[in-house]
Amino acid sequence: MKIQVLGTGCAKCKQLTANTVAAVEELGLGVPVEKVEDLREIMKFKVMSTPALAVDGRVLSAGKLLTPGEVKALLAT
Amino acid sequence: MSLSVIEQSNKPSPCCANPYANLKPGAPPESRALVTAVLLALGLGAWAAAYATVKPLSEWLAFSALGLAHGSRLGESVAFFLYDTPKVLLLLTLIVFLVGIARSFFTPERTRAILAGKRESVGNVLAALLGIVTPFCSCSAVPLFIGFVEVGIPLGVTLSFLVSAPMVNEVALVLLFGLFGWKVAALYLGTGLGIAVLSGFVLGRLKLERWVEPWVYESLNASAGFEQERLGFTGRVGKGLEAVREIVGKVWPWVLLGIAVGAGIHGYVPEGLLASVMGKSAWWSVPAAVVIGVPMYSNAAGIIPVVEALLGKGAALGTVLAFMMSVIALSLPEMIILRKVLKPRLIATFVGVVASGILLVGWLFNAVL
Numbered sequence: 357m358k359i360q361v362l363g364t365g366c367a368k369c370k371q372l373t374a375n376t377v378a379a380v381e382e383l384g385l386g387v388p389v390e391k392v393e394d395l396r397e398i399m400k401f402k403v404m405s406t407p408a409l410a411v412d413g414r415v416l417s418a419g420k421l422l423t424p425g426e427v428k429a430l431l432a433t
Numbered sequence: 434m435s436l437s438v439i440e441q442s443n444k445p446s447p448c449c450a451n452p453y454a455n456l457k458p459g460a461p462p463e464s465r466a467l468v469t470a471v472l473l474a475l476g477l478g479a480w481a482a483a484y485a486t487v488k489p490l491s492e493w494l495a496f497s498a499l500g501l502a503h504g505s506r507l508g509e510s511v512a513f514f515l516y517d518t519p520k521v522l523l524l525l526t527l528i529v530f531l532v533g534i535a536r537s538f539f540t541p542e543r544t545r546a547i548l549a550g551k552r553e554s555v556g557n558v559l560a561a562l563l564g565i566v567t568p569f570c571s572c573s574a575v576p577l578f579i580g581f582v583e584v585g586i587p588l589g590v591t592l593s594f595l596v597s598a599p600m601v602n603e604v605a606l607v608l609l610f611g612l613f614g615w616k617v618a619a620l621y622l623g624t625g626l627g628i629a630v631l632s633g634f635v636l637g638r639l640k641l642e643r644w645v646e647p648w649v650y651e652s653l654n655a656s657a658g659f660e661q662e663r664l665g666f667t668g669r670v671g672k673g674l675e676a677v678r679e680i681v682g683k684v685w686p687w688v689l690l691g692i693a694v695g696a697g698i699h700g701y702v703p704e705g706l707l708a709s710v711m712g713k714s715a716w717w718s719v720p721a722a723v724v725i726g727v728p729m730y731s732n733a734a735g736i737i738p739v740v741e742a743l744l745g746k747g748a749a750l751g752t753v754l755a756f757m758m759s760v761i762a763l764s765l766p767e768m769i770i771l772r773k774v775l776k777p778r779l780i781a782t783f784v785g786v787v788a789s790g791i792l793l794v795g796w797l798f799n800a801v802l
Contacts, residue, residue: 404541404580
């Protein structure tokens with residue numbers, strides 16, 4: 357399982373990374389959360405708003421600061 | 434005091450029992466919507482009651498409870514602050530809530546789909562209009578820019594959107610309406626849209642594509658982006674509450690600061706003092722306002738109380754409007770972000786064209802009104 361947070365480094369993107377790390381810990385997944393900050397890399401995911409959350413290369417959420425609970429729900433499915 | 438009223442009426446408090454808890458897990462969506470509708474009606478009722486008590490309460494506080502004299506400088510400043518703070522915050526909460534609901538119908542992806550394949554002139558107008566309702570944050574400016582360009586939306590049309598999105602601010606619009614009436618609000622809306630349409634059109638004519646960083650065009654491979662989830666009535670109301678938490682939670686210190694500055698101007702700056710500096714007869718005041726306003730960056734909600742106080746002291750409407758537009762439309766953080774996809778020359782042209790548009794609006798208003 358590859359978890360990536362896409363964002364150029366704005367406050368919301370940092371917060372989403374923190375929330376995702378918290379969710380991964382609570383679920384006990386034991387996988388790292390990768391932060392994608394390079395714009396060209398972000399554009400490969402075809403998102404038009406950041407921050408975004410991608411799992412195994414598939415975008416699950418974009419343009420929204422998810423709470424740790426919401427990240428957990430997304431990761432659980 | 435009124436602050437706590439806002440929080441009670443418009444924010445879901447985690448302490449209270451979940452109003453949806455009584456519904457059975459398999460309950461039809463209609464009963465969920467009914468609970469939402471009842472809660473919404475209660476919230477709006479509490480809002481209206483709070484709004485109606487703002488004026489008498491603030492006057493009683495300033496002149497009776499604090500014992501300040503009518504007409505004294507301190508008294509007028511304090512009364513201005515006590516009246517404007519709850520009023521502006523209440524208006525802001527309601528507006529942000531309603532706009533949050535409206536925005537749940539527009540996503541950047543849907544806006545892009547509407548704009549794709551439109552002719553340049555029609556595209557500029559549509560882009561400016563959609564700029565008002567599409568959720569936009571300056572940190573998303575670059576992905577949005579690329580997303581627009583990669584489906585073949587012309588550069589000028591994309592720039593119309595990027596001008597209109599911050600400049601025609603729904604919060605500013607409704608606050609202007611609430612504080613000065615519909616005429617000023619309509620002027621702001623009309624001229625803001627006009628500047629966005631025209632500057633995008635002019636920039637499109639200038640054929641500036643070569644000043645876009647080349648990698649933007651290299652990475653073009655247009656395809657469907659991310660699909661947003663479907664929302665019901667309850668989901669949309671939830672979006673509105675989310676917007677209130679996010680936006681009001683972030684801008685309220687700026688609003689308080691803005692009102693404090695406004696209150697100071699209101700009480701201590703003599704009537705008519707600004708008429709010579711910022712009045713109609715001083716033609717140079719409009720460019721001066723733009724030059725001062727461009728590097729400044731404030732939230733729309735924070736700048737409006739200052740606008741209110743300046744107008745009250747004899748500053749001309751065109752000058753004040755030009756100042757406000759240049760503060761909120763052109764911001765340094767957004768320019769720095771856009772630098773990743775646009776070369777400095779294009780950014781400079783962009784700022785120049787938008788600033789000229791604002792300048793014209795300022796002069797136009799001072800000449801007509």
